[in-house]
Amino acid sequence: MKKILPLISILLLSACSSQNLRGTGDLGLIIERAIGQVQLVEHTGNTSLATIKGLGDLSHASIVYSRDARYGYVFGRDGGLTKIDVLQQKIVKRVIQSGNSIGGAISQDGKLIAVSNYKPGGVKIFNSDTLELIVNIPAVYADGKQSKTVGLIDAPGQLFVFGLYDASEIWVVDMKNIEKPVITKFKDIGLFPYDGLVTPDGRYYIAGLFGEDGLAMLDLWHLEKGVIRIMDHYGKGKEKLPVYKMPHLEGWAMAGDKMLLPAVGHHEVLVMDKNWKQVKAIAVHGQPIFVMSRPDHRQMWVNFAHPRNDTIQVIDTETLEIIKTLKPGKAVLHMEFSPRGEHVWMSVRDENRVDVIDTETFEVVKSLTADKPSGIFFTNRAHKIGL
Amino acid sequence: MKKILPLISILLLSACSSQNLRGTGDLGLIIERAIGQVQLVEHTGNTSLATIKGLGDLSHASIVYSRDARYGYVFGRDGGLTKIDVLQQKIVKRVIQSGNSIGGAISQDGKLIAVSNYKPGGVKIFNSDTLELIVNIPAVYADGKQSKTVGLIDAPGQLFVFGLYDASEIWVVDMKNIEKPVITKFKDIGLFPYDGLVTPDGRYYIAGLFGEDGLAMLDLWHLEKGVIRIMDHYGKGKEKLPVYKMPHLEGWAMAGDKMLLPAVGHHEVLVMDKNWKQVKAIAVHGQPIFVMSRPDHRQMWVNFAHPRNDTIQVIDTETLEIIKTLKPGKAVLHMEFSPRGEHVWMSVRDENRVDVIDTETFEVVKSLTADKPSGIFFTNRAHKIGL
Numbered sequence: 162m163k164k165i166l167p168l169i170s171i172l173l174l175s176a177c178s179s180q181n182l183r184g185t186g187d188l189g190l191i192i193e194r195a196i197g198q199v200q201l202v203e204h205t206g207n208t209s210l211a212t213i214k215g216l217g218d219l220s221h222a223s224i225v226y227s228r229d230a231r232y233g234y235v236f237g238r239d240g241g242l243t244k245i246d247v248l249q250q251k252i253v254k255r256v257i258q259s260g261n262s263i264g265g266a267i268s269q270d271g272k273l274i275a276v277s278n279y280k281p282g283g284v285k286i287f288n289s290d291t292l293e294l295i296v297n298i299p300a301v302y303a304d305g306k307q308s309k310t311v312g313l314i315d316a317p318g319q320l321f322v323f324g325l326y327d328a329s330e331i332w333v334v335d336m337k338n339i340e341k342p343v344i345t346k347f348k349d350i351g352l353f354p355y356d357g358l359v360t361p362d363g364r365y366y367i368a369g370l371f372g373e374d375g376l377a378m379l380d381l382w383h384l385e386k387g388v389i390r391i392m393d394h395y396g397k398g399k400e401k402l403p404v405y406k407m408p409h410l411e412g413w414a415m416a417g418d419k420m421l422l423p424a425v426g427h428h429e430v431l432v433m434d435k436n437w438k439q440v441k442a443i444a445v446h447g448q449p450i451f452v453m454s455r456p457d458h459r460q461m462w463v464n465f466a467h468p469r470n471d472t473i474q475v476i477d478t479e480t481l482e483i484i485k486t487l488k489p490g491k492a493v494l495h496m497e498f499s500p501r502g503e504h505v506w507m508s509v510r511d512e513n514r515v516d517v518i519d520t521e522t523f524e525v526v527k528s529l530t531a532d533k534p535s536g537i538f539f540t541n542r543a544h545k546i547g548l
Numbered sequence: 549m550k551k552i553l554p555l556i557s558i559l560l561l562s563a564c565s566s567q568n569l570r571g572t573g574d575l576g577l578i579i580e581r582a583i584g585q586v587q588l589v590e591h592t593g594n595t596s597l598a599t600i601k602g603l604g605d606l607s608h609a610s611i612v613y614s615r616d617a618r619y620g621y622v623f624g625r626d627g628g629l630t631k632i633d634v635l636q637q638k639i640v641k642r643v644i645q646s647g648n649s650i651g652g653a654i655s656q657d658g659k660l661i662a663v664s665n666y667k668p669g670g671v672k673i674f675n676s677d678t679l680e681l682i683v684n685i686p687a688v689y690a691d692g693k694q695s696k697t698v699g700l701i702d703a704p705g706q707l708f709v710f711g712l713y714d715a716s717e718i719w720v721v722d723m724k725n726i727e728k729p730v731i732t733k734f735k736d737i738g739l740f741p742y743d744g745l746v747t748p749d750g751r752y753y754i755a756g757l758f759g760e761d762g763l764a765m766l767d768l769w770h771l772e773k774g775v776i777r778i779m780d781h782y783g784k785g786k787e788k789l790p791v792y793k794m795p796h797l798e799g800w801a802m803a804g805d806k807m808l809l810p811a812v813g814h815h816e817v818l819v820m821d822k823n824w825k826q827v828k829a830i831a832v833h834g835q836p837i838f839v840m841s842r843p844d845h846r847q848m849w850v851n852f853a854h855p856r857n858d859t860i861q862v863i864d865t866e867t868l869e870i871i872k873t874l875k876p877g878k879a880v881l882h883m884e885f886s887p888r889g890e891h892v893w894m895s896v897r898d899e900n901r902v903d904v905i906d907t908e909t910f911e912v913v914k915s916l917t918a919d920k921p922s923g924i925f926f927t928n929r930a931h932k933i934g935l
Contacts, residue, residue, distance in 0.1 A: 183618065230573025317844045377632075457750045541928075
């Protein structure tokens with residue numbers, strides 16, 4: 162015993178230390194969409210740490226993080242809401258909360274997880290510890306029909322904001338008192354809001370419209386002003402070009418007083434000033450999907466829709482010119498910057514690869530193997546508004 | 549054995565888990581300046597977790613974090629550089645690297661720690677893992693004299709930037725190649741630069757001048773443009789009012805295209821537009837020290853110099869009016885916002901208290917006991933530029 166016990170102690174302690182005792186500030190999860198799993202990575206050494214299986218249908222999946230950056234909440238297409246412990250590298254809880262969901266958000270205080278649903282529609286809000294349902298908000302409109310909900314985001318003041326695709330409405334839910342959610346409804350905001358974003362300061366909610374041109378904008382600091390229309394010509398336009406994929410609004414990027422956004426259908430990145438007027442259109446390689454700002458706002462990185470999705474272009478935010486065109490490979494679906502911007506991670510789905518690229522030299526510093534990778538989500542998102 | 553071993557295993561594992569297995573995204577360290585220790589706190593439940601002793605002279609101390617948010621680097625006044633493991637709640641390494649230091653920074657990639665020294669002057673750069681000295685940069689100027697260095701910050705591209713107090717210079721050190729640091733020196737930038745800041749995007753470095761009015765500004769995207777002078781009337785002015793404490797430049801706050809900064813000596817917060825021109829002066833309770841933006845930029849929180857340091861004022865960034873005056877108690881030295889801004893933590897030094905205040909209701913949601921608390925530093929700083 163005398164000899165064995167200390168030995169066992171050391172083994173056990175070192176075991177638990179080596180596996181679990183680590184900071185969570187440099188971790189990330191990558192969606193492996195085809196096989197329902199996520200890959201856990203770290204961006205200090207740019208390595209893969211683990212694979213976590215059993216998450217169901219992860220097409221169009223997204224992830225938010227708890228405020229301690231320990232738990233990732235994965236929103237799956239099949240209505241699955243899965244809570245992952247990145248330290249124990251396992252699923253701690255999983256619920257199928259609807260038939261078909263399209264993303265979610267975490268409240269400012271970290272205590273609430275909201276999920277946006279297509280079937281049956283509406284938004285459900287869960288306790289982030291237990292995943293117990295706290296509030297069900299059916300998106301009911303004309304004669305009792307339920308709408309799909311889209312573009313769900315969190316905002317300061319314990320708000321959740323989302324669009325009602327079928328009802329042409331935007332709803333703002335104030336969850337300060339979880340016993341009595343206060344819902345403010347904005348009607349006739351435009352046909353078929355299909356996605357939304359909030360500016361990085363959490364102030365302006367902007368919804369894209371599938372049914373008409375222009376954008377619906379709501380100032381969350383002044384709900385009394387109601388929803389106004391901006392960028393009247395934004396959208397598919399009269400020519401009705403083939404749109405291979407509607408752009409992701411979350412990708413919109415601010416740089417100083419400029420905002421860059423992907424045109425719909427056209428091979429252009431649009432530049433909007435702080436008065437929400439278009440001041441320029443930058444010709445790019447294809448139909449842009451994500452236009453993402455490097456954390457220091459000096460560069461914007463753009464990926465494109467099929468069939469031109471093998472290419473990435475980098476725009477200089479001072480000159481608004483393309484300074485680099487990269488060909489990472491087939492189907493570059495998503496990008497995520499390291500928190501302070503020295504690297505960008507890139508999912509190259511059809512080549513089962515994630516590349517880590519130096520944003521100054523544009524060299525690939527590391528390639529990781531991943532199964533049909535799509536979304537990449539680093540834990541520093543835990544501290545950001547509106548993701 | 550059969551029974552004892554599993555029991556031991558469980559005890560050991562649960563011991564190490566319960567103490568160490570946690571995310572690091574919601575942690576913070578509070579300087580307890582008089583007794584050379586720091587208090588470890590968490591802002592999910594707003595509780596104190598541990599006290600870590602033996603850090604030497606912590607007057608005017610500051611902290612940066614490793615990119616995994618596990619290690620805090622404490623810069624003490626006595627030249628001590630101390631690396632703290634917030635998971636094991638202990639000092640892992642401590643070096644006395646100079647006779648008197650005034651702060652430091654961590655490089656964009658997290659691998660380098662730079663420290664700014666008064667005695668003997670200059671800047672030393674260390675390996676963030678081992679705290680081994682990598683580069684010593686003596687701030688030598690006219691006839692071999694060494695200058696105090698001030699306002700040391702990190703910037704994108706592995707840069708460190710600092711001022712030479714005695715030499716009226718600003719130096720930019722490019723550490724992309726640690727074997728060959730590239731130093732760019734800017735001379736005659738103004739008398740006695742005493743502190744500096746970089747804008748949140750990491751682009752503009754601004755130094756305050758103790759010896760004359762105005763500010764020295766350097767565009768880090770365009771070093772070729774050199775240092776220019778802005779805000780000519782900023783400073784003590786001709787009247788030479790008594791200045792109880794020079795303001796902290798790190799506290800400067802941006803909101804949209806406005807920048808709010810503490811006046812020197814005067815009871816005013818100044819508003820600067822994006823062309824660096826003063827557009828307004830807001831009358832406040834005393835000589836402002838820190839003017840800090842809530843993460844969503846809707847409010848600015850201001851503390852004041854002795855003898856008026858028992859008060860906090862909150863400015864609405866839209867109206868530029870004071871919307872709240874609080875009296876937390878004697879000697880409010882520092883504030884830190886929770887990452888998404890619902891709370892602000894406040895050190896009330898002479899009452900040995902740290903208050904956690906709701907930024908919407910202005911109510912105190914929690915008070916923690918602390919010994920002469922000063923700086924409060926949350927781990928989400930790990931992901932920010934220029935802190």
